[in-house]
Structure formats: structure tokens, C-alpha cells
Amino acid sequence: MNTPPPQQCRSLSRRTLLLGGLGALAAVGVPTAIAVLSGSDSPGSDFVPEVVLLTSHTDHVASVAFSPDGRTLASGLWDKTIRIWDAATGNTIETLTGHTEVAGSVAFSPDGRTLASGSHDGTVRLWDTGSWQENDSFTTPAAYASSLAFSPDGQTLASIGRNAERDASTTSKPGIWLWDMTGKKISACLVAPGKDFLPLLAVAFSPDGRILAGAGQHERVQLWDVARRKIIATLTGHTSAIESVAFSPDGRTLASADLYGMVRLWDVTRQEAIATLNDPNNATFVDPGKDDINAVAFSPDGRTLASGNANGTVRLWDVARKTIVATLDHSDTVFAVAFSPDGRTLASAGWDKTVQLWRMETA
Numbered sequence: 001m002n003t004p005p006p007q008q009c010r011s012l013s014r015r016t017l018l019l020g021g022l023g024a025l026a027a028v029g030v031p032t033a034i035a036v037l038s039g040s041d042s043p044g045s046d047f048v049p050e051v052v053l054l055t056s057h058t059d060h061v062a063s064v065a066f067s068p069d070g071r072t073l074a075s076g077l078w079d080k081t082i083r084i085w086d087a088a089t090g091n092t093i094e095t096l097t098g099h100t101e102v103a104g105s106v107a108f109s110p111d112g113r114t115l116a117s118g119s120h121d122g123t124v125r126l127w128d129t130g131s132w133q134e135n136d137s138f139t140t141p142a143a144y145a146s147s148l149a150f151s152p153d154g155q156t157l158a159s160i161g162r163n164a165e166r167d168a169s170t171t172s173k174p175g176i177w178l179w180d181m182t183g184k185k186i187s188a189c190l191v192a193p194g195k196d197f198l199p200l201l202a203v204a205f206s207p208d209g210r211i212l213a214g215a216g217q218h219e220r221v222q223l224w225d226v227a228r229r230k231i232i233a234t235l236t237g238h239t240s241a242i243e244s245v246a247f248s249p250d251g252r253t254l255a256s257a258d259l260y261g262m263v264r265l266w267d268v269t270r271q272e273a274i275a276t277l278n279d280p281n282n283a284t285f286v287d288p289g290k291d292d293i294n295a296v297a298f299s300p301d302g303r304t305l306a307s308g309n310a311n312g313t314v315r316l317w318d319v320a321r322k323t324i325v326a327t328l329d330h331s332d333t334v335f336a337v338a339f340s341p342d343g344r345t346l347a348s349a350g351w352d353k354t355v356q357l358w359r360m361e362t363a
Contacts, residue, residue: 061349062104063336067129068112070340073347075355076103082117084132087345087357094132098125104146109181110154118145124159124179136184140177147202151226152209155181160200160214174200176214176224190214190224192231202244207251211268215242221256223271233271237264244295248302248319255305257293263307263317294335294350299360300343308334314348314358328358 059079066073066087073085082096082103101120108115108129115127124145126136138145138159145159157179180187190212200216211232212224221235221242240259247254253274254266265274292310299306304325305317314328314337332351339346346358 058353060351060353061335061355062102063106064338064347064349064355065106065108065115066338066340066345066347067108067115068110068341070342070345072108072129073355073357074106074108074115074117075336075349076106076117078102080119080121082106082115082127084115085355087340090357096125096127096132096134098134098137099123101144102146104144105148105159107148107150107157109150110152114181116148116150116157118148118159120144120146124148124157138179138184138186145177147200149203149205149212151205152207156187156209156226157181158203158205158212160203160216174198174216176200176203176212178226188229190229192222202242202256204245204247204254206247206268207249211247211251213245213247213254213256215245215256217241219258221245221254221266223254223268235264235266235271235273237273238262243293246296246298246305248298249300250302253302253319255296255298257296257307259292261293261309263293263296263305265319292333294333295337297337297339299339299346300341306337306339306346306348308337308348308350310334312350312352314346316346328356330354330356 059077061075061077063076064073071087073087075083077083080099080101080103083092084094084096086093099117099119099121103117103119105118106115113129115129117125122140122145124138124140125134128135140159147160149158159177176190177186178188198217200214202215204213210226212226213221214224215221219238219240219242222231223233224230225232238256238258242256242258244257245254252268254268255263257263266272267274293307294310295308297306303319305319307315309315310333312330312332312334314334315324316326318325328348330348330350330352334348334350336349337346344360346360347355349355
């Protein structure tokens with residue numbers, strides 16, 4: 001299949017839903033041209049996203065997550081609240097309050113019964129998704145809790161923060177806190193040896209729950225054996241702070257994204273980079289905008305990687321071919337991206353106070 005040149009554009013149908021304060025919807029048809037490059041594994045098919053715009057946020061959006069059944073979307077805001085949305089209709093279901101700082105991370109438990117929200121106020125709050133009432137909260141021994149991840153079995157919640165250990169200068173060390181969701185208590189804090197006091201920014205469990213990836217301003221990814229509480233690999237190669245990490249659905253590949261606009265792919269089993277930037281296979285992506293990448297997410301089939309960028313774009317990468325298949329536009333910095341469980345919808349959110357739901361279809 002021939003790949004169209006990067007400048008080729010395809011006219012896409014963009015359906016914008018403007019959400020009023022009472023959840024009223026007004027559908028407006030706006031034809032929009034978005035650059036789309038062929039590159040899917042199905043001959044003759046392109047990504048043709050249709051977008052639904054959720055605009056009733058009152059502040060910048062820091063995080064998004066789909067429920068396991070794909071029916072609900074949660075967004076964490078700079079105004080300290082969490083918005084709950086009906087992913088099909090775009091209606092606001094609930095607004096959750098309680099945090100006193102930015103709600104920097106949201107994550108649903110695998111059974112869908114609990115939503116966890118982490119904040120720069122140092123708390124992790126747990127919400128019952130049946131009633132949307134807060135049923136528990138953790139206070140981290142840290143200044144913030146801005147990245148969360150549930151283990152696949154739902155028994156453990158990981159949050160990044162700073163360990164209570166302090167050196168002579170009273171600067172606390174970064175750590176990954178593991179919360180026992182049954183006993184509602186800390187089960188472990190994973191702290192790298194040495195004198196590394198740079199903050200962690202991202203955490204992710206492997207699909208089998210055996211490995212935990214943590215990364216941040218120290219410009220490397222550390223892979224932890226969850227059962228043994230030991231680092232099994234340190235992945236180096238980034239030259240700036242790592243903002244996001246994500247495992248592929250089969251657990252074989254890890255993506256990491258940094259402040260200089262680079263996304264690297266790592267072989268988890270071999271614990272090494274699949275390729276370097278100069279490798280002919282080009283298995284390391286560099287964002288053409290050379291701009292901060294704040295978030296990455298794999299599609300459920302593992303064929304597509306989405307990156308949310310500070311230049312106001314979301315790029316969709318064909319993982320096998322290492323090429324961009326679509327560029328989607330926000331009006332400002334994108335902080336979060338998430339695929340729905342069925343892979344048919346991509347949510348992106350950011351500084352423009354919107355969540356955009358992109359319907360991922362083929363034509």
C-alpha cells in the first residue's frame with residue numbers, strides 16, 4: 001500500500017457537542033480538514049476520527065480515564081474537581097469535590113467499582129462509582145500524588161510521591177507508594193538506592209501485574225519486580241524529564257515520552273531499547289515539533305500509540321511501521337490521552353479546558 005505524502009489532507013466530519021451547565025447538547029456540524037497518513041495494517045484504510053468536544057470544564061484538564069466498560073469518562077481538573085461524563089452522550093453525570101489542589105490523575109479499578117483520584121494536595125481519594133460518593137482516602141507521606149495506576153487484579157494501587165526518608169539536607173527521596181486496596185493501607189514504598197532526589201512523574205503496571213515502571217526527572221525508566229520489591233532494570237537514553245510511560249497490551253513493549261518531544265520504545269523482556277534514533281528501523285519516535293510530550297497511550301490492540309503534545313496536537317503512530325497516521329488538533333497544550341476499552345474512541349484533554357472524544361473509524 002502506498003503511503004500518501006505528509007501534506008495530503010483528508011476532509012473529516014467533525015461533530016462538536018457544546019455542553020451547557022445543565023448538560024444540554026447542541027449539535028453543530030463543522031467540516032474540518034485533519035492531516036491523515038495511511039498506515040494501518042488493513043490495505044486501503046485510514047484513520048478517520050470524528051470528534052465530540054466536551055467544553056463545560058471550568059478549568060484546565062490534567063487527566064482523563066475511561067471506565068472498564070467504556071461507558072464513563074472521568075476527567076481531573078486544575079480547579080480541584082473531577083468531572084464524570086457519559087461517554088456516549090457527552091452528558092455530565094457528576095462533579096466530585098474534596099481535593100484542595102489540582103486533580104492530576106484519575107484511574108478506574110479493573111472491576112469498575114472504584115475511581116481513584118490523586119492530587120497535588122498529597123491525597124488519593126477513592127470514589128464509589130455506583131453512588132459517586134467518596135468511600136475512602138489515603139494521605140501520602142508526600143507533597144503530591146499526581147500519577148496513579150491500579151494493578152490488573154485491582155488489589156494494589158500505585159501512586160508516585162516522595163518517600164519519608166530524608167537525607168542530611170532534609171530533601172525527601174522520590175518513591176512509588178503501593179496501597180493495599182483490601183486493607184486500605186500502605187503495603188510498600190519502592191525507593192531507588194542512592195542519592196537521587198529528582199521527582200517521579202509517571203507510573204504504570206504491566207498487563208500481568210508483575211512489573212511496575214516508574215520514571216521522572218532523572219531521565220530514566222526503572223522497572224520494578226512487584227513481588228520482590230526490587231529494581232530489575234534501569235532504561236537509559238532519554239535526555240530530559242520523562243513525563244509518561246505506558247505498556248503495550250501484550251506487555252512486551254514499554255513506551256516512554258519526554259520533555260524534548262521524544263518517545264522511546266523498549267523491549268520489556270530484554271530490558272533494552274528496541275532501537276535508537278539513528279537505527280534504520282526507526283523504532284524511536286521523535287515528535288516533529290520537538291515539543292514536550294505529556295502523555296502516551298497504546299490502543300487496546302497495540303497497533304496504535306497516541307501522544308499528547310505541548311504544541312496542542314495529538315499524534316497517532318502506527319507502532320509496526322513507526323509512522324504518523326493522524327494528527328489531531330487542540331487549541332493548546334495536551335496533557336492527557338486515553339483509549340476506550342474497545343479502541344473505538346480516543347479521549348484527549350488539556351490546557352484549552354476541553355476533553356475531545358475522537359471516534360476512531362476506518363474508511
